[in-house]
Amino acid sequence: MRVLIVGGGGREHAIALAVKKNPGVDKIFCVPGNAGIAEIAECADIKVMEFDRIVRFAREKGIDLTIVAPDDPLVGGLVDELENAGLKAFGPNKAAAVLEGSKAFAKDLMKKYNIPTAEYAVFDDAADALKYLDTAEIPIVLKADGLALGKGVLICHTLKEARNAVKTIMLDKKFGRAGNRIVIEEFLTGREVSVLSFCDGKTIRIMSSAQDHKRAGDGDTGLNTGGMGTFSPSPFFTKALQDRCMKKIFKPTLEAMSKEGRPFKGVLFFGLMLTEDGPKVLEYNARFGDPEAQVVIPRMKNDIVEVMEACVDGKLDEIELDFEDNAAVCVVLASDGYPVSYKKGFPISGLDHFKGRDNYMVFHAGTKFDDQGQIVTNGGRVLGVVAKGNDLRQARLNAYSATTWIEFDNKYMRNDIGKAIDDADL
Numbered sequence: 001m002r003v004l005i006v007g008g009g010g011r012e013h014a015i016a017l018a019v020k021k022n023p024g025v026d027k028i029f030c031v032p033g034n035a036g037i038a039e040i041a042e043c044a045d046i047k048v049m050e051f052d053r054i055v056r057f058a059r060e061k062g063i064d065l066t067i068v069a070p071d072d073p074l075v076g077g078l079v080d081e082l083e084n085a086g087l088k089a090f091g092p093n094k095a096a097a098v099l100e101g102s103k104a105f106a107k108d109l110m111k112k113y114n115i116p117t118a119e120y121a122v123f124d125d126a127a128d129a130l131k132y133l134d135t136a137e138i139p140i141v142l143k144a145d146g147l148a149l150g151k152g153v154l155i156c157h158t159l160k161e162a163r164n165a166v167k168t169i170m171l172d173k174k175f176g177r178a179g180n181r182i183v184i185e186e187f188l189t190g191r192e193v194s195v196l197s198f199c200d201g202k203t204i205r206i207m208s209s210a211q212d213h214k215r216a217g218d219g220d221t222g223l224n225t226g227g228m229g230t231f232s233p234s235p236f237f238t239k240a241l242q243d244r245c246m247k248k249i250f251k252p253t254l255e256a257m258s259k260e261g262r263p264f265k266g267v268l269f270f271g272l273m274l275t276e277d278g279p280k281v282l283e284y285n286a287r288f289g290d291p292e293a294q295v296v297i298p299r300m301k302n303d304i305v306e307v308m309e310a311c312v313d314g315k316l317d318e319i320e321l322d323f324e325d326n327a328a329v330c331v332v333l334a335s336d337g338y339p340v341s342y343k344k345g346f347p348i349s350g351l352d353h354f355k356g357r358d359n360y361m362v363f364h365a366g367t368k369f370d371d372q373g374q375i376v377t378n379g380g381r382v383l384g385v386v387a388k389g390n391d392l393r394q395a396r397l398n399a400y401s402a403t404t405w406i407e408f409d410n411k412y413m414r415n416d417i418g419k420a421i422d423d424a425d426l
Contacts, residue, residue, distance in 0.1 A: 003305065004058055005030045005041065006048055006078065007069035010332075010363035010384040011290035013037050014297045015069060017361075018304040025305060029061055035375045036364025048073045051081045058087050065090060067308065071147050074266075074286050075101035090308040092266040092286045096257060099264065100286040103183045104145050113256040115249055116280045118273075120185035126170040129182055133162050139187040144169050146178030150214070150226045151339060153283075155187065190275040191236045191420070192282070194292050197250060197270070198307055200316035201263035204254045205307075206246070208299055208323045209237040210292040211420065216339060218416045225339045226381055229417030231329045231392055232295040235424035236274060245272070245279050253284070265311050294363050294384045295328040327392040329399040329418050330384045332365070336412040338380030345370065346377045346409040353405035359388040360402050377408055392421045 001024045005012050013036050019025055020040050031054060033043030046053045048070055058066055068078050068091035077094035091097075098105050110117040118141070123129040133140070142165040144152030152175045156162035169179035196207040210232040216222035249270065257264045269285035269292070288297070297304065301322040310316045335342035344366075354362045363386060366379015385403050389395030396418040403413060 001025050001064045001305070002027045002029070002062055004061065004063040004066040005033075005037075005069060006054060006066065006073055008032045008034045008037070008048070009070070009290055010365040010381070011288050011293040012069050013363040013365075014293045015067060015288070015304070016041050018297050018300070019067070022303055022305040029057075029063065031057065034364045034378070035367040035369050036362070038369070048078075049076060051076070051078050054078065055081055055085045055087070058082065059085065064088060065305065065309065065312075067091070069287055071097075071100055071285065071287055075147060088312060090266060090312055092264050095262040096264040096266070097286040098262070099257065099268075099284045101147060102145055103143050103283070104181055106284050107183060107185070109253075109256055109260070110281060113252055113259075115252050115256070116278060118186040118188050118280060118282070120183055123182050123184065124180070126166055129166045129170065129184060130163055132184060133159060133166070136162070136184065137186070138162065141185050141187050142166065142169060143183040143185065144175040144178040145181035145183060146175070148175035148178045151175070151224045152178055153224060188273040188275050188280060188282070190273045191234075193234045193237045193272045193274060194230070194289055195237065195242075195245070195250075195270045195272060196288060196292060196296055197268045198311050198316060198321070199254055199264045199266060199268050200311045200314045201258060201265050202254075202314065203316040204250055204268070205316055205319065205321050206242065206250065207296050207321060208232050209234040209242075210289070210296055212289065212292055213414060213417055216414075218414050223339055225334075227289070227291045227332065228334065228414045229329070229331045230289075230291045230295050231327065231395065231418045231421065232292070232299060233327065235392065235421065241274065241279060245270070249279065249281060290365075291330045291332060291363075291384050294330045294361075294386050298361060298386065298388070299324045299326065299328055324388075326388050326390055327395040328386055328388045329392065329395040330363075330386045331399050331403050331413055331417050332381050333383040333385060333403060333406055333408075334381050334412045335366070335377055335379070336410045338412070342380055343410055344377050344379065348375050348377060348382070348406065348408040350406040351375065354402070359398065361386040362402075362406070377410070382408070382411075392418060392424070396421060
């Protein structure tokens, strides 16, 4: 079997390592990949939005399964293009991926099908949005409607901040066309939890929970990023809560998408807030989260290829997911200055420390080979250092210990990933 993975970050590295465990997989390809993925897959310099080139590459290489991992090509319809070419692809088609591609669509869907979420309003005109803010309750959350690399959500604690956010999103176009429409919604408080699931259009199977850390600085300060670290499982997401969410959120979402003529096949990500009134949906993603994938996938006992093929073939009801009874923590090593501006091209040392250690992993996010064949930094998020442990506290200690093995100029990380664990009754 020959598998193609589309993407080039830490999430795709985690997927590639899981795919490699399948004894029936003879060859893994990745476009564009990175320096870490290149150790286990043949990488080709093809961008994720170059659909024609990807389809041609898949045909030429005799690919049996293409895994489309990032949001842009999913929302853009790469799965449709592959299927139209007679190729098997894992991930939602364009009609289903709109669940992530448009926050306004997602909010309207939840309202229509009584799926618990924050109160909201949608605006296409900046003047109307500003007028609405004059009577809105502060703090408040403003979201660019489209894809914005996980950074298009602004939490505003004053009216001035909120008015500036409208300008930033809709007039200054900081997030490009994603800000042509804006969602303004109620500010929710509570614990955030990420829950990933596999879906085949009819059946949903829940993976182990996780918790991401979006802000750039310690204490959840600074700008939103693609994610500075995560842990799994969340001690706050109990079995009782999972059962409640299955009844009120998970199954109703899958059923709603089918009723709308948009059956969802692939990974459906639920971003939840555990409020005093119960769990509510903050956001949907149409793919594995990054860096959530880096702590969830390594703990999954199932063969990932088998599960993905079951999703594509509509046979997920024949599979039960099984996860290790342990914990994992990921600490992202970033380039200082991320997510605004940062330098690249610094040599990375210490990667060999992870070889032969079952409970320690390093996932490449922004790396490449330089002209001398040395692995160097090539992005804002450079590496994801992951460690397992018997429990979350041990996994956290192991992960931070492992961050000292890696060195590169401009190295930056948060020092409080998983601090919420201290509040949990473990």
